[in-house]
Amino acid sequence: MKRLLMSIVGLLALLPMKADEGMWTLYNLPQAVYDQMKAYGYSLPYESLYSGNNPIKGSVVLFGGFCSGVVVSPDGLVFTNHHCGFEAIRSHSTVEHDYMLNGFYAKTAKDELPNENLFVSFMIEQQDVTARLQALGIDDMPFDKQADVIDSIAAVMTDSVKKIDKSYHVEIDPYYEGNQYYATTYQLFPDVRLVFAVPKSMGKFGGETDNWMWPRQTCDFSVFRIYADPKTNGPAEYSEANVPYKPKSWAPVSMQGYKDGDFAMTVGYPGSTERYLSxxxxxxxxxxxxxxxxxxxxxxxxxxxxxxxxxxxxxxxxxxxxxxxxxxxxxxxxxxxxxxxxxxxxxxxxxxxxxxxxxxxxxxxxxxxxxxxxxxxxxxxxxxxxxxxxxxxxxxxxxxxxxxxxxxxxxxxxxxxxxxxxxxxxxxxxxxxxxxxxxxxxxxxxxxxxxxxxxxxxxxxxxxxxxxxxxxxxxxxxxxxxxxxxxxxxxxxxxxxxxxxxxxxxxxxxxxxxxxxxxxxxxxxxxxxxxxxxxxxxxxxxxLRMEQDLPHYSDANMTMRLSYGRVGGFTLNGSPSGYYTTAESIVEKMKMSDRVPEYFAEPIMHELLSAKDFGPYQDKTTGKMQLCFLTNNDITGGNSGSPMFNGKGELIGLAFDGNWDSLSSDIYFEKNLARCIGVDIRYVLYMIDKWGHADRLMKEINAK
Known part of the structure; x- marks a missing residue:
């Protein structure tokens, strides 16, 4: 049996589906895809992704309707990218208190800042409703009529799920260019507060000069907290009486790092791809x-x-x-x-x-x-x-x-x-x-x-x-x-x-x-x-019909997707790109700020990243303070802030960008060139600890 399984895995590796390509829905993940994930190093059972006790999907959030994020503590603390929190940080900034320029840390819960119109949503479940809509003749309707029918069915389904929980609602989206339809049940939390942000010099280090480029050193993260009704632990509009949300699931944060070839997985809400486009x-x-x-x-x-x-x-x-x-x-x-x-x-x-x-x-x-x-x-x-x-x-x-x-x-x-x-x-x-x-x-x-x-x-x-x-x-x-x-x-x-x-x-x-x-x-x-x-x-x-023996994923449409692959670099200008950057590399760029203003950083940042010893944040294998890293995970807009997991389902980074050679990925995935850039979670924690001195957050996160 073991030999047969290995043969199947070997054959899968040869299939033209390109194992590192794809934005897969979790509820119906093809068995062939899961088997390839295991061959790459994923060690948790199939149910761990969507339906098991404390599944990975339960810790991942749609952040603001435009980004992704991940819950990292039993008190509703959320990590996302700095550029995803950009507007929230900016909206609280003034010339006198410029949190964009100087960063922000809420030293107590009372100091955490509410944000108008900012929300996070959890995906509760998903199901295929294609047959239900086709029975109503949707395939033969004009597009404007289709939208009306979809909205009416979503309303009926929302009424049904509200009997389970009043805070639930249902959205129906087309998949595979309208050949299928999935209904997703969400729970939306409208009280989300800013907790921590590094200065813009670090959260957007490199600016447009480095955007979509490798190598990268950007510390692209910000921290928020979900607040809930004190009586129900459910969603509630902003109120001073609200308390930190107690989630059912949160992602364990790993300090153990990664090495070349290790399994890596992102789960998030990619915005839009058009890979079936003519x-x-x-x-x-x-x-x-x-x-x-x-x-x-x-x-x-x-x-x-x-x-x-x-x-x-x-x-x-x-x-x-x-x-x-x-x-x-x-x-x-x-x-x-x-x-x-x-x-x-x-x-x-x-x-x-x-x-x-x-x-x-x-x-x-x-x-x-x-x-x-x-x-x-x-x-x-x-x-x-x-x-x-x-x-x-x-x-x-x-x-x-x-x-x-x-x-x-x-x-x-x-x-x-x-x-x-x-x-x-x-x-x-x-x-x-x-x-x-x-x-x-x-x-x-x-x-x-x-x-x-x-x-x-x-x-x-x-x-x-x-x-x-x-x-x-x-x-x-x-x-x-x-x-x-x-x-x-x-x-x-x-x-x-x-x-x-x-x-x-x-x-x-x-x-x-x-x-x-x-x-x-x-x-x-x-x-x-x-x-x-x-x-x-x-x-x-x-x-889909011509290639019916192969698994196919639908284009991204801002619903939860899984992408998997491995840590590793690519060939950049004829030479190996490397798969991580180090503290030394950002210090060298900081010294160039007189020529490249987007490489400016405050003196404290020079000092922190020039340290001789980075303690527990230093990689045990390389001996370096690693800042950003590459995987061949599939990524597009909306994936920003997506948690990057290792084979044990532990958080090792946050996805924040693709490389210059991956910018065709919205329409065509080039597996030899396309890479996902993530900020190392140890870099994130280092800044929270050594720059922010945020002891209460470090204790709450409890990274291991």
Missing amino acids: SYGIKEMRDAGNATRVQVRGLKQEIMKRHMDADEAVRIKYDSKYAQSANYWKNSMGMNKCIDSIGIIEQKKAYELRLRHWQDTTGYLKGKLDFDLMARLYAKCFKHRRAFYYWFETFRGTNELVTRAMKAGSGMEVKGSEKDPKKQYIEFEDNSDEWDEALDKEVLAALLQNYREHVSEEYLPSFYQTIDKKFKGDCKAYVDYLYKKSILMKSGKKLYFNKKSFNEDLGVQLGLSLQDYIAAQSEILNPLSDSIDVQEKYLCAAK
């Missing part, structure tokens, strides 16, 4: 999406950076916005580089030819999956999609005026008399602590001009006629006028939207023009996009 879709992503994002954000970020460098108060306001923008600006550049250097489009075309031949032979989805139709649809859609990306990058969330202009037309609370429409009004609260007028105006003027230069006239919203007629084409003069004269910029003023003067305001007209424009474009794009989505769904279904 060659036509990838070409559109490269040329319409990524190229546009790089161009517009590069312009915007140059202006932001200049203003932020000139004024500390402005920097605090825009730190988080700039980081969010720059992250996927650089990601888009790297992805386009990989698409071309790896030849992904040509590889996809070759695979589609193979799939087409298989379809001709078997007749599967004949009359439905139509490669020629897909090509025509993408060709027809391209110019509209490219213009849409320019519109999105120019107008969505880029400045306060346009944000208010878009809100004024819809989505705001109506105040005043319910009976008399003329006395109804909307009102913008004073949020001047969140934006800077000089920066905002320069960004908007530059983006308006840039948009005009990069799209054809048919894609210009009608307000450009106002710019031409009233301001002689001068975007800066138009923007100056809006900020000075538009009623939208009068915070705290009652805006009576049923009066003639409201609709005559140029700021209001800007918002209406943008809404009219996107509505008209949606009428063109939506039918094309729906038809493309149907073809992409059939393409995925054909791949």
Whole structure:
């Protein structure tokens, strides 16, 4: 029997599924995948992942709806990345108490800081509801109707699980391009408080210079705590009476480290991948999406950076916005580089030819999956999609005026008399602590001009006629006028939207023009996009059928996934990359801060990381203080903050990035190049201990 098992494991290692690739759902993890995990060094039973006593899934959280995290103590302490906690840290910062710049430690429970709109969610269970939805005819419905049916079934299921626990709710998501549907039960905790953050110099060490790069030394972590109702230990809105949550599960933290070839596993909430996407879709992503994002954000970020460098108060306001923008600006550049250097489009075309031949032979989805139709649809859609990306990058969330202009037309609370429409009004609260007028105006003027230069006239919203007629084409003069004269910029003023003067305001007209424009474009794009989505769904279904003897994972969609592999490096510029970085390497970079400002660190950091002896935080094998390390785990956006486990299910790090050569991974996993970068948990603990002197946290975490 043992010989047979070893033979099976050996065969699995040869399968083209690429054992280190994949973002697997836990509740139905293929046995073949688990067997490969065991062959790599996972020592816990199958049930330990999802359904056993204190399963690993029970310690992993969706953090804020955009990142991952892990519970590490019996009192609800959560580790995530520093960049995941960035906005929470920034929101508590002022020029006088700049926690972003100086770090933060809550010395007592009373000092832990609440955060508006921040939450964590636990996945309770997951199940396949495909048959239930197909019985309702979902496959034959228009996409907007599908969404309504999914929402109604999720509501029915939520009513059912609330009988078990009132804090539960159900979400239904499509998998495999809509060929399957899974329902996930969640428990959401809305009271999450900031406990500990290192200074930005360490939490974001290397900044955009090192982002998506190896080697890395970033101490990318922050610490939060979940609070609960004191009577039920369940979710509760913020209250001073709430107490630390007592979780059923938490991850044991290991001080034992790792070595080359050791098993490594991440469990988290990866955001979005498109690995089933056609060659036509990838070409559109490269040329319409990524190229546009790089161009517009590069312009915007140059202006932001200049203003932020000139004024500390402005920097605090825009730190988080700039980081969010720059992250996927650089990601888009790297992805386009990989698409071309790896030849992904040509590889996809070759695979589609193979799939087409298989379809001709078997007749599967004949009359439905139509490669020629897909090509025509993408060709027809391209110019509209490219213009849409320019519109999105120019107008969505880029400045306060346009944000208010878009809100004024819809989505705001109506105040005043319910009976008399003329006395109804909307009102913008004073949020001047969140934006800077000089920066905002320069960004908007530059983006308006840039948009005009990069799209054809048919894609210009009608307000450009106002710019031409009233301001002689001068975007800066138009923007100056809006900020000075538009009623939208009068915070705290009652805006009576049923009066003639409201609709005559140029700021209001800007918002209406943008809404009219996107509505008209949606009428063109939506039918094309729906038809493309149907073809992409059939393409995925054909791949799954042709390769039905192999296990397949679905694209990431912000639901819990497991990725596994091994610790280890790759070939970087013709030489071994190494699989970990050391304290010596960060000190060398710190000395370069006069040339690279993002390598600046406070004198105390130089001192701490130049220590002769790092005590228990030093690796027992190498004798080094190890900072960051590499695995071949699968990672994408949303995985940030994902716990990295060893073969015993112990926490050894937090995933925070991929390498430059992995930036094609959202569409194509290149196993020889793609790597996951994690911060060593011993580095995290060293900073909590030696910089923060956070004895109460160290005792609570109880790392071994």
